[in-house]
Amino acid sequence: MTATATTAVSGSSLRNTVAELAADRFTGRRVGTPGGRAAAAWLAEQLRAIGATVSADGFPAVVRELYRTPELRLGERELVHRRDFVEHLASAELPGPRTGELVTATADRLGGRWVLAPDLGVSARATRDGAAGLLVPRGTDEAGWMPKMIAGPPAGDLPVLAVRAELHQQMTVGELVTASMPLRTVETSGSNIHGRLRQPGALDVLLTAHFDGVGDDPGQRLSAAADNASGVAVVLEAARLLAGSLPDGVGLAVALLDAEEAGARGSAHHAPTVAPGTVVLNVDGAARLGDAAAVEAGGPAHALLAALDQAGRETGVPLRAGAMASDNRRYAAVGLPAVGIGMGMPGYQTPAETADRVETDTLVAATRLVAATVRRLATSVTG
Template identity: 70%
Template sequence: MTTTSTGPSAAVSAARLERVISALTENRFAGRRVGTPGGHAAGLWLAARLREIGASVTTDEFDVHDVRELYRTPQLAWRHGSAVQEFVHRRDFAEHLVSADLPLQREGAVVTTAAEEWRDRWVLAPDLGVSARALADSAAGLLLPRRADAEGWMPKMIAGPPAGKLPVLAVRTDLHEQMSTTGGGTVSASMPLRSVDVTGSNVHGLFRTPGPGGISVLLTAHFDGVGDDPGQRLPAAADNASGVAVVLEAARVLVRLLPASAGLRVTFLDAEEAGARGSAHHAPEVDPGTVVINIDGAAQLGEAAAVEAAGPAHDLLAALDHAGRETGVPLRAGAMASDNRRYAAAGLAAVGIGMGMPGYQTPAETADRVEKDTLVAATRLVVATVRRLAS
């Protein structure tokens, strides 16, 4: 796909799309986690880009509670016999979101759940079902199995169940099995993981309000990521710099193509990775009857784009289906657990569209893995859908 195709979508620029992703994955934004200087700077950068294409820009802040934050690199070493095995964070093990903060290394013998004595031991357990006993018996902590992704990474998360009172580390499944099979030895581990309360900020761009009888369209994409680890980049290119680039480029094209009666707004959402808090804050404020199109991941189309629609979305789905056939983008029904669900819950017609996230929430989620053709395809799909709705 190139920008030389016929029709209005010929104005879509792959170069502009790639420049946005390149910028948002720069070191200065540090993975764009909500409540960090990098996340705040990314919001300001996007506000400037919206103003450049003619939007009136506002921001609004909101509280975000219990974001899980690593403040140092966790450590894990297993000593068995004369061997010492140093595990690598995010390759061999990762934080478990229910873990208590363990700032300093704690050493203890390794046992399985079959052992009678758990006090001051690291317990190899299949799941959290033994937590109550481990706490009552004053275990050193729990070591639970967790699968790595296809590239050998253990993706990062920053929101989930509340922290407990016991250190819990997630160990790569094969290593967990090796430790259980070998038996014995000692573990020395730290897990410097705390919960922080932060402030998020959504970025809103108003291009024009709808005229009498005109449709009102809101394009959304979250701009936050899970943030860099201490000493390790997590650029968040696919999730969701790619979606942000698509929305920005689609708005630039649409503002020149839509009839005067059609309203167009863009919102770049913060704190999606912290439980979709930005959209939860914004959705109740959106005018009834607004149609919402949310893009979360536009990096690797594969066989088809995943589509989830909810709310009074019949006309929106019909327009999207027509746009898919017009642009040649295959569509399939698929779960899109993203900000679109917050808008649908508020009674709005909302659709979430996803086109792949290679390297999802790991250091491998880099800008060079975002496919140019997928970016162009996603932008053309959004443009064609909105034009169909407005016709």
């Protein structure tokens, strides 16, 4: 990368994109919500502003949705959602509060009682006996938050609440438990936003990042700044830099993907339509670099990995092999050379995942790494 290309990265533009996507009006950008659709429309405008030909592509998605804040009381003690307990995605819907005595999973009688269970292994017996529901343990992040998820196992027949592990250990058999779980399954639709900046040639590069988040809780913001407003900002800025600087014969496109948080449905819809041989770089999280960027490769990615390694050395971004369970896997699964790049998500899927925690230096480093990788690939093809 030349010195001019390096200094052309705009930290202010990167920060502004993160702040905009994390704003209140997009309500956490969950697939199928007005906020998610508004974010897609705003991103289409940003792609047009850098010269892309833009299109949208819709697809179905299914999510689990809290429509009220769930409650959990131990006797007179009111516990705090997302600090002391969270929804378990295997839970049945329980719209209103249900009260019952707390018993262990080995108790003789479970009917009408809340069962303190180590896991879901007791579900069949608890359902058969007519238990009020299950309380199972779950850990927290380093700040004591319990992250939100909107896709996972199918709903079962019993209400299930995941309780902070330390609290779960301290709960007393015989005390009264009152709980609700207003959690429903919602069939909705998402929309990927595509931008073509350069026509395909001997090499075609696709830059991807998902723009959806898990969405706000009722009464509580989850702005999804790190996951993945940061990755979207990097892809937009890298595309802007590359659009006018790549040699002839190198194509460039962007896919801003919806419903990654709902099981990577957007990339699953898109990947089978991508031309064979297209090289895919996916960015999921570019908020706090730490010791090194995590990289996962799939498909016939030898040349892509070589270019990425050279780009890391060139830009001074340390790389390490690490799991990237993101949209890159959908592209690799259809036989495309694909890498996922991640540089940290402080506050991941909690109210603490705010725009002020996204580091500008990390955004700039990720942009330089992506741009340098594409330029290395272009040089290997065009000489």
